[in-house]
Amino acid sequence: MHAVEQILQDLPRLRDAAAGLRDLFLSDIVLIGEIPAPTGEEAARSRFIADRFVGAGLHACSVDEKGNAVGLLPGETGRKTLLLAAPMDTFVMEAGDQTIEVAKDRMVGPFVGDNCIALAALTVLPTLLDRLQLRLNSHVVMVACAGSLGRGNLEGLRHFLSSTRTLPAAGICLEGVQLGRVNYASAGVFRGKIHCRLPDDYNWAQYGATGTIVPMSEVIGRISRIPLPQKPLTTIVLGSIQGGLSYTNIARETVLQFEARSETLDELNALREKLEDIVEEVAAQSGKHLLLDTVAWRGPGGIDIADPMVRNARAILGALGVQPAIYPTTSQLAALFEAGIPGVTLGITTGERRNELDEIDEAVAIEPMSAGLAQLVANLMAMDE
Structure with a gap:
C-alpha cells in the first residue's frame, strides 16, 4: 500500500x-x-x-x-x-x-x-x-x-x-x-409524487370551483408544518410543482414532486406515514382525488x-x-x-x-x-x- x-x-x-x-x-x-x-x-x-x-x-x-x-x-x-x-x-x-x-x-x-x-x-x-x-x-x-x-x-x-x-x-x-x-x-430516501386530480363528475359551473391547485397548496402548507428533527437529521425537499394551462382554466391535475431524507429508517417511515395522512385528509376535505406515488425508496x-x-x-x-x-x-x-x-x-x-x-x-x-x-x-x- x-x-x-x-x-x-x-x-x-x-x-x-x-x-x-x-x-x-x-x-x-x-x-x-x-x-x-x-x-x-x-x-x-x-x-x-x-x-x-x-x-x-x-x-x-x-x-x-x-x-x-x-x-x-x-x-x-x-x-x-x-x-x-x-x-x-x-x-x-x-x-x-x-x-x-x-x-x-x-x-x-x-x-x-x-x-x-x-x-x-x-x-x-x-x-x-x-x-x-x-x-x-x-x-x-x-x-x-x-x-x-x-x-x-x-x-x-x-x-x-x-x-x-x-x-x-x-x-x-x-x-x-x-x-x-x-x-x-x-441518507435514507423517500422520493415520490403527490397527484391531485378532479373527479369525473366534477361540477365545473359551481361557484368557487377551485380545481386542483388550491388542494395541493393545502398539502404543501401541511407538509411545511411537519416538525423535522435535527438529530437524526431529517429533511424534505419540495422540488417541483406542475398544474394548469392558463389564467382562466381550472386546473384538472396538479403534481407535486418531493424527496424526503433521514439518517434513520424509523424517522423516514414516520415521515412517510405523515405524508400519507396529509394526502388522505386533504382528499376527504376537498372532494378531489389525491394519490401518493412512491418513485424511489432506500434505507x-x-x-x-x-x-x-x-x-x-x-x-x-x-x-x-x-x-x-x-x-x-x-x-x-x-x-x-x-x-x-x-x-x-x-x-x-x-x-x-x-x-x-x-x-x-x-x-x-x-x-x-x-x-x-x-x-x-x-x-x-x-x-x-
Missing part, C-alpha cells in the same frame, strides 16, 4: 499532471454534456463513453443490458478490485438546449456539474495515470451508470454489482460538485468516520488546501452499502446555480478541476494494495 505521507507529498506532481490535461478534460465534459441522456434514454451517451474507454486503453469495455458503460483498468497484481462509479443520466431536457459554454474560468450548461464532470473524470483518468507513469496493483473497474435518477433508483449500478463476477473491495462514487465533499454515509447506510478511507480522503483534501465537507448523501453510495462494499463519494470541482441562469443550467469553476482529479488519483493510491 502506498504510504499516505508519501501520497500527500506527491500531490503537487499529481495536480500539475492533471492541469496538463485541461484541454482534454474540458473537451470530454463538453462532448458528454451535449449528448442528451434522460433516464431510460442514455444509449447514445453510453456508447460514447464506452468508445472513450476503448480509446483510453481500458480492457473489457462494453455497454451492459441496463445501459451501463463499463471498462477495466488492469492492475499489476489484481488481488483486489476497486470501483469508480458516476451516474450517467440527467433529468429531461429539450433537444437543442444542451450547449455547454466554456469561458476562461468557468463552464456553463445543462447539468454540467451533475454529472458531466464526473463522467469525464472517468474517461481521462487512464491518460492521467499514464502521464504520471503510475500503475496500481489493484484492478479498477469504471462504470458510467444508467438509471440513477428518479424511478431509475440506482438501477444501473445495482445491476452491475449484482451481476459482476468479482465484487469490488471498495469504491468511490464521483460527483461533479462540490470539491471537498467526503460522504461516508448514505440509510454508511461506514465509520474513523474508517481509513474517510481519514485519508480528509487528509488529501487538507493537503490540497480544500476544507472537507462531511454530510450524508443521496448519491450512488447507497448501492455500494447495500452490496456490503465500503465507499465514499467525492466531488471534482466547485459549482453553483445562479439566478440569471436557466433552471437546468449550472456554472462550474475550471481552476479547481486539477485539484479534484489529483484528489481522485491520491485516493486510489491510498486504497491500493
Whole structure:
C-alpha cells in the first residue's frame, strides 16, 4: 500500500499532471454534456463513453443490458478490485438546449456539474495515470451508470454489482460538485409524487370551483408544518410543482414532486406515514382525488468516520488546501452499502446555480478541476494494495 505521507507529498506532481490535461478534460465534459441522456434514454451517451474507454486503453469495455458503460483498468497484481462509479443520466431536457459554454474560468450548461464532470473524470483518468507513469496493483473497474435518477433508483449500478463476477473491495462514487465533499454515509430516501386530480363528475359551473391547485397548496402548507428533527437529521425537499394551462382554466391535475431524507429508517417511515395522512385528509376535505406515488425508496447506510478511507480522503483534501465537507448523501453510495462494499463519494470541482441562469443550467469553476482529479488519483493510491 502506498504510504499516505508519501501520497500527500506527491500531490503537487499529481495536480500539475492533471492541469496538463485541461484541454482534454474540458473537451470530454463538453462532448458528454451535449449528448442528451434522460433516464431510460442514455444509449447514445453510453456508447460514447464506452468508445472513450476503448480509446483510453481500458480492457473489457462494453455497454451492459441496463445501459451501463463499463471498462477495466488492469492492475499489476489484481488481488483486489476497486470501483469508480458516476451516474450517467440527467433529468429531461429539450433537444437543442444542451450547449455547454466554456469561458476562461468557468463552464456553463445543462447539468454540467451533475454529472458531466464526473463522467469525464472517468474517461481521462487512464491518460492521467499514464502521464504520471503510475500503475496500481489493484484492478479498477469504471462504470458510467444508467438509471440513477428518479424511478431509475440506482438501477444501473445495482445491476452491475449484482451481476459482476468479482465484487469490488471498495469504491468511490464521483460527483461533479462540490470539491471537498467526503460522504461516508448514505441518507435514507423517500422520493415520490403527490397527484391531485378532479373527479369525473366534477361540477365545473359551481361557484368557487377551485380545481386542483388550491388542494395541493393545502398539502404543501401541511407538509411545511411537519416538525423535522435535527438529530437524526431529517429533511424534505419540495422540488417541483406542475398544474394548469392558463389564467382562466381550472386546473384538472396538479403534481407535486418531493424527496424526503433521514439518517434513520424509523424517522423516514414516520415521515412517510405523515405524508400519507396529509394526502388522505386533504382528499376527504376537498372532494378531489389525491394519490401518493412512491418513485424511489432506500434505507440509510454508511461506514465509520474513523474508517481509513474517510481519514485519508480528509487528509488529501487538507493537503490540497480544500476544507472537507462531511454530510450524508443521496448519491450512488447507497448501492455500494447495500452490496456490503465500503465507499465514499467525492466531488471534482466547485459549482453553483445562479439566478440569471436557466433552471437546468449550472456554472462550474475550471481552476479547481486539477485539484479534484489529483484528489481522485491520491485516493486510489491510498486504497491500493
